Amino acid sequence: MSDIGSAFATAFALIVQGDTHLGEIVLLSLQVSVGAVIIASVIGLPLGAAVAMFRFPGRSVIAVVLNALMGLPPVVVGLIVYLLLSRAGPFGTLGLLFTPTAMVIAQIVLVTPLIAALARQVIEDMWTEYEEQLRSFGTSTGRSLRVLLWDGRYSLLIVVLAGFGRAIAEVGAVMIVGGNIDHATRVMTTAIALEVSKGDIALALGLGIVLVALSIAVNGVAFVLRRTVAPGRAR
């Protein structure tokens, strides 16, 4: 029991004193996940909007596939990206395996379907409401898409935050394609897994606390946003 107590004490000390090793790991985690989520949003939001707005053959297939991919297990994504980036794989010559770039790629693959699928739901509801009015004004399709993305910005920001939550908390994909190399590809989740197995509970706990704090912060922002959107939803 006192072991856990002292572990907590050390963990807090690490955080408060701004331990460089811990800081380095947290920073890389944020860089990888924020980068992945930005790129996933650039791809996923318009993709979700397009699936919501356009009637084309195979549209419902895409919608179902997106929904299915939303829950893709991170280890499977990691495995696929690993195979693509490994020496023998099609992109092997780029030499990206076990670099932060590989981790960003894996998280993009992981998070894009989630963002696209959730965005599709948000945009589809809005499009049902807006479509005839926008067409009545004579709005072009491209302009309509931008209107939906803009008017849905609060709901879509919540979608993006959900994507970030998934990215930052995931272990499997970054572990496989990053390799958890110290000072190179070690992020919070992989470090926690390693430190626990090594017995360095204090560092693991410190990272865990940072991770939970981040998750609370993200959910707090999402909560406030949801309340901002709520009046518009009431009708």
Added chain:
Amino acid sequence: MSNASRILPLELRAVTFETERHRLIKEMSFQLAAEGRTIILGSNGAGKSLLLRLCHGLIRPSQGEIIWQGAAGRDPKHFQAMVFQRPVMLRRSAAANIHFPLSIRGIPRSSRRHVIEEALRLVGLGRFSRTPAHLLSIGEQQRLALARAWALKPQILFLDEPTANLDPAATHVIEEVIAEMDRAGTKIVMTTHDLGQARRLADEIMFIHRGRLLEKAPAAAFFDCPQNDMARSFLRGELLWWQRRELTP
């Protein structure tokens, strides 16, 4: 709005609209003149909203043709506006809701602000300029929707029950705006369930029942002595929408 540049008259030739299971608009043929106020009457579910949406080009007829006789190769949608039965508000301020279609229609930036202020004042919403439109009451939203349509200076304006949620004072304001647009030369095509309003506003009445146009006549003649039996019982308040199908022509 010189006559030469008008997209009207509007002609419908045997227009039918059907879903897989129902024929909702049945072989309607008529012509709408370039000016004047045409009011469409009919029970709930008669097809009034569908007819407006067909004319406005939001849905395509299953059969038949809709012809803008004065279009002369121009895209008719740029000269029309519609106020929907349920007002659609963009999630923006009241002023921005008017600004958006002005920018779509290419109204010069310099004149937009003035038009927006005038439009809001016209329907008594001046002080709500910066309020998010979806927070306005339904009646206020309906007035904003009319202000937005007015700002576009359309050649033809479709109005689907524009005063359904309004109090008497607001109804009066809307009727004034409609009358003013009529005077300025905008063709008005409107539905209403308020027969008093129809008498006040209409130059011409179209009576539709179960997707069929049963009568189209000058307002005075229609209210004086409708030619169609259904129209007569509708005016007397006897035509009930749940009447059995066999009773209808």
